[in-house]
Amino acid sequence: MIKILKKYENSIYSLTAILLAFLVGAVLIHLSGFSVIKAYSTLFDGAFGSVFNLTQTFMNTIPLIFTGLAVAIGFKSGLFNIGGEGQMYLGAFTTAITAIYLGFLPGYILIPIALIMGGFAGSAWSFLPGYLKAKTGAHEVVTTIMMNYIGILTASYLLLKYFKEEGPIPQTVLIPESARLPELIEYSRLTWAIFIAVFVIIIIDIFFKRTKLGYKIQTVGENRSAAEYAGINSNKMMVLSMMISGFVAGLAGSTIVMGVLHRFITNFSPGYGFTGIAVAVLGKNKPWGVLFAAILFGALQTGGITMQLFAKIPMDLMVIIQGLVILFVAAPILIKKLLRK
Amino acid sequence: MNIIEFKGITKKFGDFIANDKIDLTIKKGEIHCLLGENGAGKTTLMNNLFGLYNPEEGEIFLREKPCKIDNPHKAIELGLGMIHQHFMLIDRLTTTENIIVGEEPLKNGLVDMKKAREQVKQISDNYHLAVKTNEKIENISVGEQQRVEILKVLYRKAEILIFDEPTAVLTPQEVNNLFTTLRELKAGGKTIIFITHKLEETMNISDRVTVLRKGKVIGTVNTCDTSPKELARMMVGREVLLNVNKEKSDVGDNVLEVKDISLTGKHKNLLLKNINISIRKGEIVGIAGVSGNGQLELEECIAGLRKVTSGKIILDSEDITHAPTGIRRKRGLSHIPSDRLKRGLVPSYSLAKNIILGNQDSFTKNGFLLQNDINKYCKEVLEKFDVRCQSMNDTANNLSGGNQQKLVIGRELSTDPKFILAAQPTRGVDVGAIEFIHNNILEMRKQNKAILLISAELEELLSLADRILVIYEGEIVSKKNNYTKEELGLLMAGKKVPEEEKKELENRIQND
Numbered sequence: 001m002i003k004i005l006k007k008y009e010n011s012i013y014s015l016t017a018i019l020l021a022f023l024v025g026a027v028l029i030h031l032s033g034f035s036v037i038k039a040y041s042t043l044f045d046g047a048f049g050s051v052f053n054l055t056q057t058f059m060n061t062i063p064l065i066f067t068g069l070a071v072a073i074g075f076k077s078g079l080f081n082i083g084g085e086g087q088m089y090l091g092a093f094t095t096a097i098t099a100i101y102l103g104f105l106p107g108y109i110l111i112p113i114a115l116i117m118g119g120f121a122g123s124a125w126s127f128l129p130g131y132l133k134a135k136t137g138a139h140e141v142v143t144t145i146m147m148n149y150i151g152i153l154t155a156s157y158l159l160l161k162y163f164k165e166e167g168p169i170p171q172t173v174l175i176p177e178s179a180r181l182p183e184l185i186e187y188s189r190l191t192w193a194i195f196i197a198v199f200v201i202i203i204i205d206i207f208f209k210r211t212k213l214g215y216k217i218q219t220v221g222e223n224r225s226a227a228e229y230a231g232i233n234s235n236k237m238m239v240l241s242m243m244i245s246g247f248v249a250g251l252a253g254s255t256i257v258m259g260v261l262h263r264f265i266t267n268f269s270p271g272y273g274f275t276g277i278a279v280a281v282l283g284k285n286k287p288w289g290v291l292f293a294a295i296l297f298g299a300l301q302t303g304g305i306t307m308q309l310f311a312k313i314p315m316d317l318m319v320i321i322q323g324l325v326i327l328f329v330a331a332p333i334l335i336k337k338l339l340r341k
Numbered sequence: 342m343n344i345i346e347f348k349g350i351t352k353k354f355g356d357f358i359a360n361d362k363i364d365l366t367i368k369k370g371e372i373h374c375l376l377g378e379n380g381a382g383k384t385t386l387m388n389n390l391f392g393l394y395n396p397e398e399g400e401i402f403l404r405e406k407p408c409k410i411d412n413p414h415k416a417i418e419l420g421l422g423m424i425h426q427h428f429m430l431i432d433r434l435t436t437t438e439n440i441i442v443g444e445e446p447l448k449n450g451l452v453d454m455k456k457a458r459e460q461v462k463q464i465s466d467n468y469h470l471a472v473k474t475n476e477k478i479e480n481i482s483v484g485e486q487q488r489v490e491i492l493k494v495l496y497r498k499a500e501i502l503i504f505d506e507p508t509a510v511l512t513p514q515e516v517n518n519l520f521t522t523l524r525e526l527k528a529g530g531k532t533i534i535f536i537t538h539k540l541e542e543t544m545n546i547s548d549r550v551t552v553l554r555k556g557k558v559i560g561t562v563n564t565c566d567t568s569p570k571e572l573a574r575m576m577v578g579r580e581v582l583l584n585v586n587k588e589k590s591d592v593g594d595n596v597l598e599v600k601d602i603s604l605t606g607k608h609k610n611l612l613l614k615n616i617n618i619s620i621r622k623g624e625i626v627g628i629a630g631v632s633g634n635g636q637l638e639l640e641e642c643i644a645g646l647r648k649v650t651s652g653k654i655i656l657d658s659e660d661i662t663h664a665p666t667g668i669r670r671k672r673g674l675s676h677i678p679s680d681r682l683k684r685g686l687v688p689s690y691s692l693a694k695n696i697i698l699g700n701q702d703s704f705t706k707n708g709f710l711l712q713n714d715i716n717k718y719c720k721e722v723l724e725k726f727d728v729r730c731q732s733m734n735d736t737a738n739n740l741s742g743g744n745q746q747k748l749v750i751g752r753e754l755s756t757d758p759k760f761i762l763a764a765q766p767t768r769g770v771d772v773g774a775i776e777f778i779h780n781n782i783l784e785m786r787k788q789n790k791a792i793l794l795i796s797a798e799l800e801e802l803l804s805l806a807d808r809i810l811v812i813y814e815g816e817i818v819s820k821k822n823n824y825t826k827e828e829l830g831l832l833m834a835g836k837k838v839p840e841e842e843k844k845e846l847e848n849r850i851q852n853d
Contacts, residue, residue, distance in 0.1 A: 210712070212705040219698070222687045228646055229676065229684040230699035231667025 010284050016335050017282075017328035018296065025321040034313045043318070046306020047299035053306070055190035059260060061298030063088070063269075065197040066252035067276025068294050069204055070122075070245045072285040074140075076208060077241035078221035083129060083144030084249040085273025086151025087122035091250025092257045093155040094121035096172050096264035097163060099179035099257070107178035114179055115196070115254050122250020123243040125151050130242030134235035140242070148273070156266045163264075171265040181259040191259035198291070200248060205287040217241045249273065270301070278326050297322060343405060344369040344501060344532050345390070350399035352385055357731055359385040360396065361556040367501075372523060372533045374543045374564075377553035378576055378771035380729060380741030383536045384426075386553070387503050391423050392416040422499030424490045426506045432479040436472050437461050440493045464495050468525050484515035491522065501532045508542060509769050512631065520546050538576075538771035540569040552576055577773035592807075593622030596791035597643075597760045602652030604638050604815075612638045614816040616652070620760070620791040625782070627806030628795040631833050635815035636795045637679060640764045643793070644676045645669045657759055670699055673759030677750055677766050679795070685749040688738035692730060693719040695737050696752050703756075718755075726751030727777065743770040750778055754785060761785055764795040779805060799826055 026036045047057045067084040074081030095118035102110055129143035156170070165173045181191035208214040219227040220237040227234050252272055257264055279297055283289030304318030328335060345367040352360040359382045367373050375383045388394045390401060392410040400407050403419055410416050416423075430439050437458050445452045446460065458474045465472055470488045478486060487507060494502055504523075508516045523533055523546055537543055543550055544564060552559040552575040559575045597620045604613040613635050620626045630636055641647035643654060645666035654662045661669050670676075676699070678684035686695055696719040697704050704715050719733045726747045730740055737745060750766060763782060767775045782805060785792060796802050802809055803826065811819040811832040819832050 210710055211708050212701060212710060213708060215694070215697075215701055215710060219687055219690075222689050223683075225683050226685065226687050226698065228666060229644070229678055230701065231645075231665065231670045232701075233665065233667070 010289075012339070013332055013335050014282060014284070014289075014293075014329060016339060018325055020328045020335070020338075021321050021324035024324050025317065028320060029313065029317055032313075032317070034311070038311050039307060039313050039317070042307045042311040042313075043300075043303035045303075046310075047303035051185065052188065053302065055185055055188035057295070057299045057302040058194055059189040059298075060301045061294045062193045062197050062259070063252040063256055063272040064275055064279050064294035064297050065201065065291060066248050066255070067272050068279030068283060068290040069200065069276075069287060070249035070252070071276050071280035072283065072287065072290055073204065073241060073245040073248060075280065075285045076214075076221050077217045077238050078224065079130070079133065079140050079238055079242060079245075081126060081129075081144055081242060081245045081249075082141055082277065083126055083147045083151070083246070083273070084252070084276045085269065085271065086144075086148035087125045087246045087249035088253040088256075088269060088273050089152045089155045090121040090125050090253070091118035092253025092268065093158065093264050094118050094250070095254040095257045096175055099175035100163075100173060103176035103179065105178070110176075110179045111181065111258065114175075114258060115251065118254030118257070119247040119250045122246040122248070122253070124246070126242045126246025126249070127239065130239040133242075134238050155264070159264060159266060165263075169265070172263045174263050175257065179258060180262055181255070189260050191255075193255040193259040196251070196255060200251065201287045201291055204248070208287075213240070249276075252276075275322075278322060281326055282329050296325075342369045343367065344403070346402035346405070347386070347390075348400045348402065350386065350389055350396045350401065352382075352389055352394055352396045355731065358556050360389065362399070363553075363556075363558055365551055365558060365561070367532060367534060368549075369532055370527065370530055371548040372527055372535060372546055374547035374550045375534060375536045375553060376538065376540075376543050376550050376572060376576060378538060378743060378773050380744060381553040381576075381771075382556040383553055384505055385556075387423065387505065387534065387536060390416070391421060391503065417497050417499070420498065420500035421503065422494030422497060422501065423503045424487070424494060424505065424507060426509060428486050428490055430478045430486060430489060433477060435475055435477055436481070436485075436489045436492075437474045439478060439489055440496050444497060461492060461496065464492055468495065468522060468529065470495075470522060482515075484511055484518060487511070487515075487519065488522070499531075501534065502526065503534045503536070505536045506538070506769075507535070508537070508539065516542075540572050540772065543572060544569055554578060573772055576771070591622075591789075592624045593789060595619050595621050596657055597793065598653075598655040599643065600653040600655065602642060602649045602654065604642060604647065605650045612815050613642065613649075616812075616815075616817055618793070618810065618817075620793055622791055623786055623789045624808070625786050625792040625794055625806045627802040627809040628793065628812055629797075629799070629802050629809050629829055629833055630812040631797065634812050634833075636764065636797075636812060638815070639812070640676075640679060640762065640795055643762055644674065644678075667702075671702075675753040675756055675758035675761045677753050677761070677763040679764035679768065681745055681749050686737045686745060689736055692723065692728070692733040692735055692737060692740075692748065695748060696722055696733075698752065700752070700756055722751040722755050723748075725755070726781070743774040746770050747774060747777070750781065754781060758790060761790055761792045762795075763792060765797065766794070767796075767798065767801060775801075799829055802829070 029036050029039045046053055048054055067088060070084045071081055095114045098117040099110060099114045102113065125147060129140045129147055132138040132143055133140045159172060160170060163172050165171055181193050184190045184192065208218060216232045217237045217240065219230065219232055220234045224234050256268065261268060275297055279290055279293040282293035300318050300322055304315045307313045307318065308315045343366045347363050347365040350360050350363040351358065363386055377383050385394065389396045390410065392412045392415055395411055401410065402408060410419065440461050441457045446456045447453060461474050470492055472485055472488050472492065473481065478489065507519060511519060526533060535547060547564045549561060549563055550567065550572065551561040552572060554576060599616055599618040602613060602616050603611060606612045616639065618626060628636060628639065638647065642649050645664060649662065653660060656669065656672050656674060659672060661672060682688060687698065693715055697715055704711050716733065723730065723733060728744050728747045728751060730744065737748065740748065753761065766782065767778050782792060794802065794806055808820065808822050809824055810817045811829065813833065
């Protein structure tokens, strides 16, 4: 019994943290003069209550899986990639342009190419912070944050200057049908992107558990001195892990363009890149942990909108609950004490 | 009076019994050594006393009253104080701030630093624990940091002081100072529990000794009634050969040649000066020196972890001066690092993952790790090198220090190397493990490996090495085949020692 508890220790702590966040959230909702029961029931209903709501939740979950994974991958080599947002924008932009200009290709060729191009765009963007870290020791948190602004604005600039559709809205033309990810349920935004996301989770999980390169990258993250002692080139591993991280962040943008928007639009993201950090923290930087954390945060996002529309409770309360979850996850000692009693 | 009494204390970690029905009494005002191999349960027992662990069975009596200590705060209130092996100090704060933290004297709601310094000064004068009261921890020596730890405990009015392997990090000089302090504390009526695995220290400092082995008490004896030999036998459960049997070996061609290497530090200071070493097949060359005289730099240069400023390193007739560590390893370098936790292991990794560290490329196919091969190999190495663990899925930080060292040594000796760089291979391990490690190093010599043994232990060098070089301030100051202990000691202390210190050193060596 104790052994089983030990095995799932992390999951138990995370679940308790989530529960606590909702409890404190309830107090706040009550203090703000709203009905707790109404708030949480519309929240739940909004996230999971109907097939449509469920598909909306998954639409929000998918980019968070990618951005969360991206942060987790960086962490494996001991780097904190906060540049997911910028990498995602460039991924989205590149995918849209690729799809539009190679629109003559059949879908089964175009879709993989457009995805991979989006990933490479993200990689290219994360390469620089990784390289600077390895060569000069420039802190990756600072450089990735700066690269976010440059990335988002570069994509906007290129769009407005060269690729903008006629009309008032800053967006590209629609990508061809052949480049759109097939819907799983008709007229919903739940597409094959979910399979791509799960596929990437599996790949990353295997990569770190079973491959030599994964072993080397993790060794650098766990103990850089030991890695160097073992003849592992830690600089190379850091740059590589940043590039893999950027690739996955780029895929977040690609799947949004190919599955949801069907074009590139400026300012399309409600901060998926940043929420990805929280997702990685809650998921304890484990690929499957990221999946569950992304579902939770996706549900909060979707349910929060319903709550605002139908129960007239401000969306901000959901953001507070997200914050509380992270706060409690980051305070494991508090949870341990509570569980012991 | 029995100030502490353990009655039937049992502490388990899973299926592993760390303390097995321990009965032990500590008398007021004595220095009591807890002697045992790494992993014998000494620290665990003290952690039970200090409220860091809760034992499953048994009772602890303090001042002849039964007493349940379930957290360190309570232990401190009851007059217990623990000086940990790894210091618990805040580098950026001053000595005084570190000592008073949590129990600051207040004046109008603010910390009264003047009073604090006075109080610290007073205690340090009482026990001759010299510390600079206004210096940051990062700027003081390890010995002084330890004195701060002791003051921290005394400031909290401890009557019973527990020292967990306090000499592991100290230089011989600092050890002497510590022992003086311990005697003064005893004279001041304090009770001292001293955890160690070193026989000489035990004989030197203690009034009584309790020997633990595999979680059980083997016996308690008066120090004056026992001998190092008897204690060693109690510790490991059999006769220990305090001297190793060294067979003749046929020396062959040069395997490693270090040609005239120098290393310049950050401030243009010379860390290594024109060092020349050559090692032949079947030969052990020893580097003797007091730690901090360039051994670490030499180790890192040979391993490829640091770039030499000038000179050449040749391994098996290939110039490896500019080759990265990975290439050197592939050419036959094996490396037992002086700092096993920093370099030699990934503490959060399983033993199986640690066993391929440095050799990760040999256990892969098409980029994938060969898990079955790794497990099989890991099992072999763990068995052959007697690494005691619950399973190879344990993380390395769950092993005791001696077992961690055996893991590193087992890994490095199992790769069929040409050259073995062994730096402080027995640092912080117990008598039984030392013998085991020495025999394994000699076995490598027999197999015609070339070995460079960097060590601060004179005994180790004298019994293992074929030739010894003495390093002092980054320079080889002497090389010879046969040294006496006295000669080595003097050379290690440098050419420019003042006469007085030299004499003191001579006396000390003779007393040994």
